[in-house]
Amino acid sequence: MNGLNQCRWLYRNRKKRKKVSCDMEAVLPSVFTMTLLSETDLVSTIGESVALGAAGVIFWGDTSYASSIASCSTLNDYLKGPLGRYLLNVSTAAEQCSQELCKSHGRCLRKEQDSDVYLHLSPSTHSIISQEGQLKVTRLPSKTQSFFPKHFQCQCYSGYTAALQQRFPSLATSNAGDRRHDNTASSLVLLSVNVCDSKIPSLSIIHLDKMNFLRNRLVVLGLVLLATILLYLLLPSIRQGSMEPSLEAQRMGLMVTPDPPLPSINVSIRTGQLPGDPPLFFREALPVDGAGRQILPRLQVVLLHGQAFTSKTWEELGTMALLATNGYQALAMDLPGYGKSPDSEALKTDQNRVDLLSRFMESLGVRAAVLLSPSMSGHYSIPFLMKNSAQLHGFIPIAPVGTRSYTPQQYQNIQTPTLIVFGALDTNLGAQSHKNLIQLPHHWALKLEGARHACYMDKPREFHQGLINFLSKLK
Incomplete structure (x- = not known):
């Protein structure tokens, strides 16, 4: 079933025996x-x-x-x-x-x-x-x-x-x-x-x-x-899960954005794996013009993911194709222990995780990236922002973990343009991370009404609007 709203209505109305018309010729075989x-x-x-x-x-x-x-x-x-x-x-x-x-x-x-x-x-x-x-x-x-x-x-x-x-x-x-x-x-x-x-x-x-x-x-x-x-x-061993902290709610304002151009051509997404400890699986969408010809990227966007997701999320959501058709190179990685990237014992410290992101970007020729980081991936992105902000052209945190570990002065020293994204119904990480991240001197806020923690999944259209609008402001 396409979309969460349809899924919810299926469950809510299953007792009402609602009649729904169906074009039998449009029914596809299940896979x-x-x-x-x-x-x-x-x-x-x-x-x-x-x-x-x-x-x-x-x-x-x-x-x-x-x-x-x-x-x-x-x-x-x-x-x-x-x-x-x-x-x-x-x-x-x-x-x-x-x-x-x-x-x-x-x-x-x-x-x-x-x-x-x-x-x-x-x-x-x-x-x-x-x-x-x-x-x-x-x-x-x-x-x-x-x-x-x-x-x-x-x-x-x-x-x-x-x-x-x-x-x-x-x-x-x-x-x-x-x-x-x-x-x-x-x-x-x-x-x-x-x-x-x-x-x-x-x-x-x-x-x-x-x-x-x-x-x-x-x-x-x-x-x-x-x-x-x-x-x-x-299995020889079982990796233990982790839990994100519970936090208090805050209210914020929604940044109004214009509709981004929709992808009108097919975008090829290639996959690869970088060697190292651990090996890193990634997906890449190269920028194309209106005729589908490859062009030089306006910016390079590195997409991380949350605990319940992988790099494939950004492909299925259409984010990578949207970025490519708007002139941006999209690079989505599977973080260690997720998707097709194996776990590693060598990532226990902030510096280890900062080094991993640096290795990923350097290996793929990324010089000044826009880093997009939801939820759990804040364990990687927030330390990277604090230590290597000069390597970032922009930062897009989406209710990330780890924002409480730094002082107001440390935030105020960061000059990276930042778009703070969160769901209006995310009264935990979204609210707490916003409370800390608004201390960054160059920030905008995008509140997605009716959306929860994974707000980009609940409101993909509004999220994509804010994303393209923010990228267009970066020079």
């Missing part, structure tokens, strides 16, 4: 590709289903996942990283919401079906860590109140009835002997406490429904655990 869902995709599929009351998720797979060490390693990193963390996040949040609103006797559903609220743990109260190879949820000291009562309501299990009868008419009873108890329930509603009452004695039904809920959740966790065990036996 299997091993494409891992990004964090944004997980939210739009699993997160959307859980917020609508789903009790379990089914994953399909086959032996092709274990056809090579590379595919095994990729899948293992995904299970131990984005997928495992997200499953633990939503399942724990769903359980806590059930305990808080339903006394563990029901499921939580959105009050407004079309709202963009999800059963996610709050980063101000919880953290997910990797401990001895296992992902665990830890609770942080915080006075933040739960947001569950504001955005979610309770759907009781069979055999239980809701405190607010008019919200659950199919579960309400008119038994005269229960009326006094219903009045008490109404007073609870006034206190914004939604509970499921056990006044209908149907213990066998209650037991079965709760068991189904727990069984579905255990099946999902069991599948993940089984896959992890199999991969552990297949």
Whole structure:
């Protein structure tokens, strides 16, 4: 399905049996590709289903996942990283919401079906860590109140009835002997406490429904655990995942940009691998004119990626083709341990990572690059900015990690033109990184409304507009 909005609407409307016309001649045969869902995709599929009351998720797979060490390693990193963390996040949040609103006797559903609220743990109260190879949820000291009562309501299990009868008419009873108890329930509603009452004695039904809920959740966790065990036996070692820090929110202004010219010709994207420790896989799109002829680049743009992505993200999003048709050379690399670049033990310090970026640029003849860096890649780009800013013609951070490690004076010493990009809904890294990066003396801000952490995935058109507009201002 094309686009996240269509994906969300598929899940939200699957119960409405909406009729959709389809031109059968336009239906193409399906093709299997091993494409891992990004964090944004997980939210739009699993997160959307859980917020609508789903009790379990089914994953399909086959032996092709274990056809090579590379595919095994990729899948293992995904299970131990984005997928495992997200499953633990939503399942724990769903359980806590059930305990808080339903006394563990029901499921939580959105009050407004079309709202963009999800059963996610709050980063101000919880953290997910990797401990001895296992992902665990830890609770942080915080006075933040739960947001569950504001955005979610309770759907009781069979055999239980809701405190607010008019919200659950199919579960309400008119038994005269229960009326006094219903009045008490109404007073609870006034206190914004939604509970499921056990006044209908149907213990066998209650037991079965709760068991189904727990069984579905255990099946999902069991599948993940089984896959992890199999991969552990297949691989000599397992690389541990990392977690980006949770941060406070800030508000910012949106930079208005004109529409960039759309690619009207085919752009060839070549791939290669630079030798070294570690070898670095990359993709390159060379600049072309309106007739498709190669031209000298106006600028060279180096694209890094976030934890759930690779260099292929920029190809699939159309960013590389857009840059090439606007006269820019685009170079996207797989960071070590991601995509087709193997991991390395020689990247434990900031200087090691700075040297790696320098080697990449020097090997490909990049002299004054514009460095684009989302999220996790801030471990590379922010130290590089601080140590080698003279090698950069421009800097485009997209909610990067690592911005808290430097002083205001260090930021003020940097003269590199910078475009700070973030999603309006990214109340964590986007807000905190902006708070620090606005100390750079030559900066612009691009806020993408309705977008989350991977804002360029949620709003690619607006992101591309801001990107081309910023590059056009660089001399």
